Amino acid sequence: MRVVFMGTPDFAVGTLEALIASKHQVVGVVTQPDKPKGRGKAMQFTPVKEVAVAHNIPVYQPIRVRDEAFVEELRNMQPDVIVVVAFGQILSKEILEIPSCGCINVHASLLPKYRGSAPIQWVVIDGEKESGVTTMFMDDGIDTGDMLKKTVVPLSENETGGSLHDKLAIAGAQLLIETLKDAEEGKLVRTKQKDEESNYVKMLDKNLGLIDFSKPAIEIERLIRGLNPWPSAFTGLDGKTLKIWSAKVLNKEAEGEFGEIVEVTKEDIMVKTGNGILQLKEVQLEGKKRMDTGSFLRGYQVTKGTILKK
Secondary structure, eight states, X not given: OEEEEEEOSHHHHHHHHHHHHSSSEEEEEEOOOOEEETTTTEEEOOHHXXXXXXXXXXXEOOSOTTOHHXXXXXXXXXXXXXXXXXXXXXXXXXXXXXXXXXXXXXXXSSTTSSEESOHHHHHHHTTOSEEEEEEEEOOSSSSOSOEEEEEEEEOOTTOOHHHHHHHHHHHHHHHHXXXXXXXXXXXXXXXXXXXXXXXXXXXXXXGGGBOOTTSBHHHHHHHHHHTTTTTOEEEEETTEEEEEEEEEXXXXXXXXOTTBEEEEOSSOEEEEOSBSXXXXXXXXXXXXXXXXXXXXXXXXXXXTTOBOXX
């Protein structure tokens, strides 16, 4: 099949690589415009563009994919299918009607639940036991098209947003190849989504990571894992930002205020929450490296009774 691939971040890379390695012909890659990054503000390729360039595949980076000039460019590519993975722009009805076999999206959740742009992290934050990937035919809604195939990925006890991202990226690449095989063989089964079972998760931003210690320790611990590695969960210590990368829930209580350090050992810091104690296992103080709490305590004095707050 002649494939136009639309994607931008790391999550989309595995699917593009699987397409390149398959019998299908990737005739063009569409990705977001390059952005300046780092202190020097040098323009940086998107992860998807890097792969396309390495394989000498034509790359297109329209500011607005809906612009008529680019829509005409897409028509000229004559794709049998357009594959979309975390592209970052909404496709117009005009574009959806271009490929003979439609536009197929690889979405990182078990639809219809967890529609939206950050399903991976919210599954961890919400304490779900499993996630997965869904391929679907795209329509003019956001993640509302008919479902095609699904694959389930169980969450481990210490799953983070980062580790689940990598698992789902691998699963999504394989599922897309299986979906295209079924499409060629006329075996695809379309299943309409039940809108009443759906929810749209909100986008991630840095403010989401500010820890509210009045919440139960179990919820805070899930937030820490879900926002690892980005945007990260954080609080404040001695007027500086303290990122918390890993923690453990202790089902016991202690006197004190929410966010108060109730115990300090050689290896751990214990913090009072709305329900239970949060044992900090890996931290990073502003201006310092990420490290286990024991190493942090050997270089920084933390006092019992200190209130963690930003």
